[in-house]
Each structure stands twice: as structure tokens, then as C-alpha cells.
Amino acid sequence: MKRRDFIKKASLTTAGAFVTPYILPSGRLFAPTGTRLANHVVFVLFGGGIRNQEAVKKMYLADQQGFSSTGNVMNNMLTGAAPSSNIVYNQWSPILGTSLQAQGALFPEMRYTQGPTGHYNGHTVAMTGNYTETGLNLNINPEHPTIFEYYRKHNSPSQTALKAWWLSEGLGPYPSLNYSRHPDYGATYGANYMRPNSIFGGKGFDYLNDATVYQPDDVSRIETMKNFFDVNFDKQASDIPGIINTRDDKEAIKNMIVSTLNNPTSLDLALPNGASPSELTGDLVNISSAWKVLESFKPELTVINTFNLDICHSNFSSYIELLHKADYGVGWLWNKIQSDPVLANDTVLVCMPEHGRNAQPNSLIDANGLAAFDHTSDSNSREVFSLIVGPSGVINQNQSYGTGVAPVGESIDIVPTIAHILGFYDDIPAGLLPGRVLTEAFV
Secondary structure, eight states: OOHHHHHHHHHHHHHTSOOOOEEOTTSOEEOTTOOOSOSEEEEEEETTOOOTTTTTTOOTTTTSTTOOOOOOSOTTTSOSOOOOSSOOSOOOOOSOSSOTGGGEEEEEEEEOOSSOOOHHHHHHHHHHSSOOOOOTTOOSOOSSOOHHHHHHHHOSSOOOGGGEEEEOSOOTTGGGGGSOOOTTSSGGGOOEEEOHHHHTSTHHHHHHHTTTOOOTTHHHHHHHHHHHHHHTTTOOTTTSOSOOOOHHHHHHHHHHHHHHHHOGGGSOOSOOTTOOGGGOOHHHHHHHHHHHHHHHHOOSEEEEEEOGGGGGGTOHHHHHHHHHHHHHHHHHHHHHHHTSTTTTTSEEEEEEESOOOOSSOOSOBOTTSOBOOOOOSOSGGGEEEEEEEOOTTTBOSSEEOOOSSSOOOBGGGHHHHHHHHTTOGGGSOTTSOOSOOOGGGBO
16 A cells, blocks of 8 residues: 555544545645645756856856856846846847746756766656666657656546647657656556647648648548548557547647647747747747647646757857747746736746756857857766746745755656656655655745
């Protein structure tokens, strides 16, 4: 018998009566002693690699040869003044009056302690809570269960896939991270996946908007698809791996996508007032679309990544600008969340890079004379940060935990921390999660 079940049964026996449940503002049913800290978690995973130097250390160009300018380029997430000299990027005014750092707990010196610091590896570690040696760019589901699977299997009451979403900028192996190959989990417990930039951005919009205009040679393809679906109509998830949505949920997802394509202006864009849509990045399209999902379905677990930051391999100036824009997107998203009567004051935002970047530059120099950086598993590429933001009664406000000489936390701690927030951490079988809950963050 699990400890939680034992305590629950013992308490009921002692009391000799049932406790009357109550409805939270979100509409979920809980007893007054429920262990959830919030009913919604949004995890922003900064893909592409961010150096702590340009993020929490606010060094700006001070680590570039011949430059001494410092300043904060992430002025929505972090507290501190923006750079005032040698500006190599288009500065946007912060959308938040109070930084997210002041609204939560910052872990400025976490560590990615094992395995290659590759993009697939970094994403897998962050989303499974386990370090991995899996090679780069393998289109294969991870070995260990993802946070989506833990949520959908162990959450009580259970929720459909409509309440768990994974939105990525970039395809490659990333769609595979919505569920694992683990025999006790898998597709039955996976999340809905979407790459918004393929649907709402660039050519994706054009292709889908014109998809109803069939050419004669398309008829045979449609018939082939129809025959496939007819043959497999009665199959189960174990026969045809994939995410299972109820009929109503499928219809809701289709309606959201179609209505947005038919009315593109209904998609709020993560841009400052007066900014041109041409200034959108793939990351900002992803964040804008994440808000569409949050607004439409009120998911309990949403994971979003960025990926444009990978340009740091060749163009440091663009990396700085894209980091600045991604920060704006996170602030914009938090503003939107606070404007929603269901999500406001009932959402915890978690932010963390997949990994860092090297201490020493490579040989590439951009137009501003700035050197680029790779991520080849040196100690600097193992330095990451995390920011956990939420209501003051849940998250410790304006606190920082850990230093360079005394780091606090690891990349594998995010999954157990999210499970703790949503109240199912104790139900996950022992041995699956080697990390810990970042208890310092919580009141």
C-alpha cells in the first residue's frame, strides 16, 4: 500500500466521517487537504543552449575580447538594468512592470551533470528527469517516461490528452518526446504535440489554408488514406501507436486550428505594440500559439520550447537578440496567463535552458566582431539556471538559491518538481526519478 493511501485510509477510519470536498475556481474537485499547489504548470524549455554568462550573470559582451559592456538582456525574466553601451540588438522595452525573478524563486546555478550536452539529450533530460547517453538526432521515443506520461497516468482524477500539450519550435526528434518506450507508460499516456510554426507560421499557413483545393491526382491519395483508416478503424493504441484523443477532444482541437487559420488575426502575437509581424521569430510564434492552446483548453501541463537560440554557433549578435526576444515572449505569456480568470493565480511557470554553452569561443566572428560559442560538454555548458514563478502563497517571492561555488539543483529536478506542484509525485513508482523536488522554491 502506498504511503499516501495508508494515511488517507487511516485518517478516514479515525475521523469516522468523510470530508466534504469543494470546488476550486478552476472547476476541479478537491478535498480541503488536497496536495496540489496549483492546477496549471507551464514549462518553458529554452532550447538551443544559453550561457549563464549572458543570462543570470548579466555579462552581455564582457566575455567578448575587446568589450566590457555589461547588462541584462532578459529584462522580463530577470531583475537588472539593460546594457547601456555597445548595443548590438534591437532593444524592446519590458512588458512586465515587475520581473519574474521578483515574482518567484531563481536557481541561478544549477547543473547538467551527466551525458552529452546535445539538443536532443538536453530536451530528453529536462522532460524525463533522467540523464541520457542517447545519440543526437535519433527519431526515437525516450527510454524513460516523460512528464506527460507521469501526469496522465498518476494524476487523480485522470485527464485526457487535451490537458497535456507539448509545443516545440523545430521538428527533428522533438515530436518523439511526448511519450516514451517504457513498457509501463507509452502512447496511452502521451500529450498532444504541435509545431505551431509549421501550421500558423510561414508556408505552413499557406499550405493548410489551401488544403481544401484538391487536384485530380489527389483523389487516389485520399482514397488510399480512406482505405487505411477503414482497415484500422477498430484498432487499439497498442496496435497503432499514437496519442489517443476522445472524439470530442479531436473536434475541439480541429476547431481551434481551423478557426485560427480562417481568422489569423485571432492569434495574439507576442510582440510589442507597434512591432511588425516581420519581427516574429519561430520562438515567438511558438509562444503565441501556446497562449492559444492555454486560452482554448486550459491544460494542466504545457511544455513549450525555444530553439532559435542555437544560432549562437555562428552569430553571437543574433543569439543576443533572439534571447532578448524569447525573454519578451515569456513575459508576454505570463501577462496573458494573469489576464485569464481560470489560469490567473493558479499557474506556476517554470523556465530552464536545456543546457549551457562553452566557456571558450569557436573560430567564427560575426559582423559586430563577436565570437560564437558551441556546446561540447565542457563544464560551462553544464551550467544552467531555473526560474519558478507563481502565486505568493505557493512560491517564495524574490528569492535566489545557489551560487557558483555552491550550486543548488540539477536538470533532472524539474520533472519531480512539476509532479510535486500538480500533486502526483508520491504516486510515481520508486526508482524512476533520480532527481529531487526543488523544495526551496515553495512556501
